[in-house]
Amino acid sequence: MPAYEAVIGLEVHVQLATKSKLFCSCPTTFGQPSNSNVCEVCSGMPGALPRVNREAVHFATLVGLATDCTINDSSVFARKNYFYPDLPAGYQISQFDLPICEHGHLDVDVDGASKRIGITRIHMENDAGKNIHAQGENVSYVDLNRAGTPLVEIVSEPDMRSSAEAVAYLRALYAIVTYLGVCDGNMEEGSFRCDANVSIRPVGCPTFGTRTELKNLNSFRNVQRAIEYEIARQQDALADGEKIVQETRLYDAVKNVTVSMRGKEEAHDYRYFPDPDLLPVRISAEELARWKAELPELPQARVRRFVAMTGLPLPEAEVLVQSRRMADFFEEAAGLADPRKVANFMLGAMLRELNAGGGSLADCRMTPAALAELVNIVDKGLISAKIANDIFADLLRNGEMPEAYVKSKGLVQISDSSELEAAVDRVLADNPAEVEAYRGGKTKLMSFFVGQIMRATKGKANPALVNELLQRKLGQA
Template structure:
C-alpha cells in the first residue's frame, strides 16, 4: 500500500442538447462548416444583448434534481474574465456566487464498496470556440461555431480516492445525462468532458495537499491513465523531498504523461462580477414541480427494476443500465417477448464483443430489437446453436437482415437428427482410439475434445445437447 492517499475532485462539463445556443438563436450543432453558426451575440460584437435560452435552464434543473441537489430558484450569471483567442467577448458568461444548485450527491460502487460522492454545485455557462492548429504550420484558425453553446459544469467535492472511483463516478454521471435526454454525451465531440484536480497527502493526514488540474481528458480510459500517472508523479516528488507546484497540466495520451500548461488560476484571477446584461435566473414553483414530475427513469431506478421485475443478476443489470442506449435496445427486445435473461446474455456477450471489436458507438447500432428477439427464439427452439448465432452476429449488426432468413440462406439450421449425430459421433470415436482409451481410463475431461471433433465433423450444426448425450451413450458401449 502506498504511503500516500489521493484526493481527487472532478469538474465535468456537459453540452446541453438544446436546438440553439445559450444566449442567441444560432444552431447548437456539431460538425458544420467552420464559422457558419455565428451571429453578433456569440461572436462578441459590441452593443449586443444576450437573451437566455429557457430550455437550457430546464435541462440544467433536471440534472440538479437527479443528483438530489438543493436548487436555487434564483441564480445569477457572472462574467468570468480571461483572454484567449477562442473567447471573442474576452469573458465567459458563467455563474459564481449564486449557482443553479448546490450540495448534491451520487453513490458509486467500486470493488464491491459503496461510497457517496458529494457534488458541490452545478452552474450554467456558455462554451468557448475552438482553436485549430494545422500540423506543420506556423498559424492557427479559430472556429466560433461552438462559442455560446450551453454547458453545465458539475463540480464534485474532493471525495474521490482513486482513478477507479473517478471513472465510476464519471460513468454514472454520463449515463444520467444521456438518460435524462439533456445531452448526447459524445466524448469525442467534447459534449462530455472533465478536468481532474489531483493531490496527495500522507495517509492519516486531514490537510489537503497542493493540487494540480489535469486537462485534455477525452475518454474514460484517459481519465484513469492521467490520474494514475499524476498520483505517481506527485508521490515521486514528495519521496525526493520536493514540492508539488499548483498548476494546470495537459495530459498527453500518446506518451501517457502530464506536462505543465500554465500556473493554476484561482477565482480572484478571473475577476468575477455579475453580468449587467442578464437578469437573475428565476425558476418558478410551477416549473420546478412540472420538471420533477416528468423526470425520466434514471439508471439506478432502472437497474432496480431489472433485478426485481425481470430477475436479472445484479452484474447484468448494472452493465445494461450503465449505457442508456443498450438499456433502450434491451427494453424494446423484451417488449417483443424475448426472455430477459437470454436477451441480456446476447447483448452482454455477442453485442458487446462486436462493439469492442468494431468501435461502433452504442448510439449508432443498426441491429434491431426484432433481430435480437428472433435470435433468442431460434436459439431457444433449437433451430441454431449458440455457436452459429455467434458466427452470424456480425451480419446481424448491419441491420438489414433477420436471423431466420440468414440461417436458411446459408444452410445453417441445427441438426437434431439422432441418426446423423450418432453416425458422426461413431466416426469420431473410431478415428481416435487412443483418446477413447484415455477417456475410459479416467480422463473424462477429454469429452470436450470429442465434442469439438463432432462439431467440426458436422460443420458446427449439430445440436450440442444431443452430441453430449450420444457421446456418453456410445463411449460407454465402445
C-alpha cells in the same frame, strides 16, 4: 517516507444539446465552416444584448434533479473576466455565488463498495471559441462557432481518493446526462469534458495539500492515466524535498505526463460581478414540478433492476446500462425472450462484433425482436448455441430475422435420432482405440467424440442428443 492519500475533485463541463446558443439564436451545429455560426451577441460586439435560452435552463435543472441537488428558484449570471483570443467579449458569462443547482451527490460503486461523491454546485455558462494554431505558419486563427454554446459545469466535492473513484464518478455522470438527453456525450467533439483537481496528503491528515488542476482530459482512460501520473509526480516531488506549486497542468496523452501550463487562478482573479444585461433566472414551483415529472428511470436504478431481472453480477449489468440505447435494446429484447440469455448474447457476441468493427449499437441493423428470436430458436432446438454464435455477425450486419435466415442457409439443427445415430456409429467405428480408452476409464474423451460428430454434421447436430446417444452406445447410459 510517509504514506500518502490522494484528494481529487472534478469539474465536468457538459455541452447542453440545445439547437441554439445560450444567449442568442445562432445554431450549435458541430462541424460548420469556421465563423459561420456567429452573430453580434456571441462575437462580443459592443451594445449587443444577450437573452437566456430557456431550454438550457430546463436541461440544467434536469441535471440538478438527477443528482439530488437543491434547485434554486432564482439564480444569477455573472461576468468572469479574463482575456484570451477565443473569448471575444473579454469575459465569460457564468454563475458564481448564486448558481442554478447546489448541494447534490452521486453514489458510485468501486470494487464492490459504494461511495458517495458530493456535488458542490452546477452552474450554467457559455463556452469560449476555439484557437487554431496552424502548423508550419507563425500565425493562429480563432473560430467562434463554439462561442456562446450552452454548458453546465458540475463541480464535485474533493471526495474521491483514487483514479478509479474519479472514473466511476465521471462514467456515472456521463450516463445520467446522456440518459436525460441533455447532452450527446460526444467526447471527441468536446461535448463532455472535465478538469481534475489533484492533491496528496499524509494518510490521516485532516488538511488538504496544495492542488494542481489537470486539463486536456478528453477520455475516461486519459482521466485515469493523468490522475495516476500526477499522484506519483507529487509523491516524488515531496520525497525529494520539493514543494507542490498550485498551478494548472496540461496532460500529454502521448507521453503520459503532465506539464506546467500556468499558475492556477483563484476566484478573485476573475473579478466576478453580476451581469448587468441579464435578469435573474427564475424557476416557478409549477415549472419545477413539470420538469421533475420528465425524469426517466436513471442508470443506477435501472442497473439494480437488471440485476434482479437477470441474476447478472453488477459489473456485467452496468455494461448493459452504459448507454440508454443499449439499455432500451436489452429491455425490449428481454420482454420477448429469456432475459439472462438475451444479456449473454449482448455482452458476448454483440459487443465482440461491435468492438471488432469499431462501430456502435446505432450502426447495427439487428432489432431487439431479432435478438429475442435468436434466443428462442436456440431454446427450442432449431439451431445450436454454436451456430447462433457463428451467424451472429451476419445477423448484426444484414438485419435478417434469425429463423428465416437459418432455414434459408440450411443450418437447422439435426434432432432426428436415427440420422444422428448413424453419425455416432460412424465416429465410434472410425476411432476404436479411443473407444477402448474411454471404456477403460478415460472419460474425458467424451468431448473428443462430440467434436468429431459436430465436425461430421457441420455443427448442426443437437448436442444434448449427441451426448445421450454417445453415453448409451459407450455403455454409460
